[in-house]
Amino acid sequence: MVTEQRYGDWVVVRSHAERVAELVLDRPEAMNAVSSKMADEIAAACAALSADRSVSVTVVTSTHERAFCAGADLKERNRLTDAEMMDHRPRARAAYTGVLELPMPTIASVHGFALGGGFEIALACDLIVADETAVVGLPEVSVGVIPGGGGTQLLPRRVGAARAAELIFTARRLTATEALPLGLIDHLAPAGGDREAALALADRIAANSPVGLRAAKRALRLGHGLDLRTGLEVEDSAWRTIAFSADRAEGVAAFNEKRAPRWPGL
Numbered sequence: 001m002v003t004e005q006r007y008g009d010w011v012v013v014r015s016h017a018e019r020v021a022e023l024v025l026d027r028p029e030a031m032n033a034v035s036s037k038m039a040d041e042i043a044a045a046c047a048a049l050s051a052d053r054s055v056s057v058t059v060v061t062s063t064h065e066r067a068f069c070a071g072a073d074l075k076e077r078n079r080l081t082d083a084e085m086m087d088h089r090p091r092a093r094a095a096y097t098g099v100l101e102l103p104m105p106t107i108a109s110v111h112g113f114a115l116g117g118g119f120e121i122a123l124a125c126d127l128i129v130a131d132e133t134a135v136v137g138l139p140e141v142s143v144g145v146i147p148g149g150g151g152t153q154l155l156p157r158r159v160g161a162a163r164a165a166e167l168i169f170t171a172r173r174l175t176a177t178e179a180l181p182l183g184l185i186d187h188l189a190p191a192g193g194d195r196e197a198a199l200a201l202a203d204r205i206a207a208n209s210p211v212g213l214r215a216a217k218r219a220l221r222l223g224h225g226l227d228l229r230t231g232l233e234v235e236d237s238a239w240r241t242i243a244f245s246a247d248r249a250e251g252v253a254a255f256n257e258k259r260a261p262r263w264p265g266l
Contacts, residue, residue, distance in 0.1 A: 011041035019056035019206045026063045031070035039095035046098030053266040056210045057202040061109040068110040069118025096149035100124040109198035110134045120149035130176045130185040131194035137173035210265040211247040
């Protein structure tokens with residue numbers, strides 16, 4: 001049974017069976033453009049998800065048929081004074097950081113436009129599933145700003161420094177078929193099939209140890225970019241948090257008894 005919790009007007013969290021949650025962007029009248037209010041709602045939903053120990057995987061989806069998220073709400077930005085812009089900045093950062101710092105594996109389900117801040121929400125996820133209609137890119141320099149939702153840091157980690165520089169400096173948009181071989185997305189689904197494919201992937205991931213999944217994500221995130229020896233220390237620290245857990249005991253027992261594990265969880 002699917003249950004829903006709203007975090008204001010434009011963000012919903014759906015709880016699915018088998019430890020999967022869905023963070024839904026639901027501002028269709030504006031193609032999910034992220035306003036100050038919507039940023040607050042995303043941050044609040046992410047805070048609740050981070051505290052929910054029953055969730056093993058979160059999928060970020062959209063209710064708009066033609067867009068995952070069109071980026072920042074430029075109509076709102078155009079009305080802001082300099083002082084209001086400074087007030088808006090930490091609110092926007094809290095939304096993008098909220099997605100980035102979710103402790104469980106995250107999957108973005110992308111269709112249609114995922115541009116600017118919209119693509120940065122997807123980049124903040126661990127995996128990106130896109131359908132054939134997806135158009136992605138970071139066009140911020142074309143309107144006089146830079147990717148400020150993590151794009152300058154997350155895109156190089158996906159595609160390398162030179163490729164990221166080319167994409168950001170040119171403000172180029174890419175179709176899903178162009179993005180896949182470059183590593184901007186991880187899985188390509190048929191048109192209209194991104195949510196179904198993302199939830200199916202989430203189910204496969206959620207079948208594994210909740211404790212192990214969070215520890216593995218922590219090691220991957222904290223170890224990235226470190227020298228090998230330091231990275232291995234990060235890995236060892238994560239290993240120590242799960243080595244004597246109930247999940248580890250159950251996983252070994254289930255393997256030896258040739259049955260599906262019944263994870264105690266967090």
